[in-house]
Amino acid sequence: MEFIDLKTQYQTYQEELEAAALRVLRSGRYILGPEVAELEGKLARFVKRKYALGVSSGTDGLLIILTALGIGPGDAVITTPFTFAATAEVIRRCGAQVVFADISEKTMTLTPMKVKEALQKAKREGLLPKAILAVGLFGLPAYLPELEELASSEGLFLIEDACQSLGAMAQGRPSGSFGIAAATSFFPAKPLGGYGDGGMIFTSNFELYERMKALRVHGQTERYQHRYIGFNARLDTFQAALLLVKFKYFPAEIEQRQIVAKRYRQGLKDLPLSFQEVPAGYLSTYAQFTVCVRERDALQAYLKKRGIPTAIYYPKPLHLQPAFEDLGYQKGDFPVAESLAQNVISLPMHPFLSAIKQDFIIKSIRKFYGD
Ligand SMILES: Cc1ncc(COP(=O)(O)O)c(C=O)c1O
Structure with missing residues (x-):
C-alpha cells in the first residue's frame, strides 16, 4: 500500500503526460x-489573483515574496512552529527574526488571538514586526479572513504559505488569494504535485509582481539590466507542461479527497482519537489526513506490521529544532504545537485510495483499539 500513490496517478494520466513532455523536448x-x-x-x-509567477519551489517562492517586500535584518515575521522547516527558514534566510505563535489544538493552525499575543510580546522585546506568515496545514488554510483583518489593523503584511493548501477555501475565498501575496509548492507529494521541484507565487499587486518577476531571474528587469540582487528561481517548462x-x-x-476524508471520519468517529477540525465555511484539500492519538507510536508500529504506511508531520516543532536554537525558545513555550508533535499521525491519503484499501486501514485502526 502507498502512503501517496503517485505511480497510479501517473499511470492514469500517462498518455497525456508523456505527450506533454515530448512536446517540450x-x-x-x-x-x-x-x-x-x-x-x-x-x-x-483559479486562486482569483491578478498575477501568478512560476518559481523553482515553494521555498523560493516564499523567499522571493519576503525579499520583494523588503523584509530583512531588524524586522520580525510571525509564524507557526508547527510546519515544515521552510516556512521559518526563509524568514531567517532573508535576515529577519522569526517570532513563533502557538496554534489552535482543533485546526492546528495560527489563530488571530495567539498571533496578537505574539505580536505584543515581540513589540515589548523591541522587535519590529512586519508580517504574518500563515500556513495552510495539511490542506487546511489558517483563519485567513481574521488574520487578514488583524494584519491590516496592525499595519503588517499577511503572506500565505499555501504550499500545502492550493485548492482549499476559507469562507468562500481560495487559498492563495489572501494577504499581499501567497506561495504554493508543486513538490510531487503536494495536492497538485509535479515531477520534481516547482512552485508558484500569487499576488494582485502589480508593483510587487514586477519586482518578484525580476527577482526570479537575477533581478533582471530587461535582458542584462539587473536592478536587484535576485535568484535563479524559474519554474521549468517541463514541470509547467506536466x-x-x-x-x-x-x-x-x-x-475524491473529500470522499476519502469523509470515509475516514465516518469509520473512525467513535474511537478515542481526534481529527483536524475543518471550520464551517472552509474546504481542506487534505494534503494529509492527520489524526491525533495518545498511543501514536504504538499505533504506527501496529499499522506498519499490517503493511499500512503512515507518517508523522511533524515530530518536532521548529522552536525546538537546533537550526532555530539561537532564537532562545524553550520546551513548554508552545504547548499546543509540542503536544501535537507527540500525538499526530497522518494516514494514507490520495485520490486513488480505493474503498477496499481504506476499509482495511479503518478496520486495522479499530482492531488496534480492540474492536
Ligand atoms: C508548509 C510548507 N511550506 C513550504 C514548503 C516548501 O515547499 P518546497 O518543497 O516546494 O520548497 C513546504 C513543502 O515542502 C511546506 O509544506
Missing part, C-alpha cells in the same frame, strides 16, 4: 517556455 524552449505562462494564467484565475495536464484533473481529485 521537441520545442527546444526549456526555460520559461509558453507552458509556464499558460499555467500562470490558469492558476491566477502540471497543465494534472491541473485539468485537479478539481476532480480534490473531490
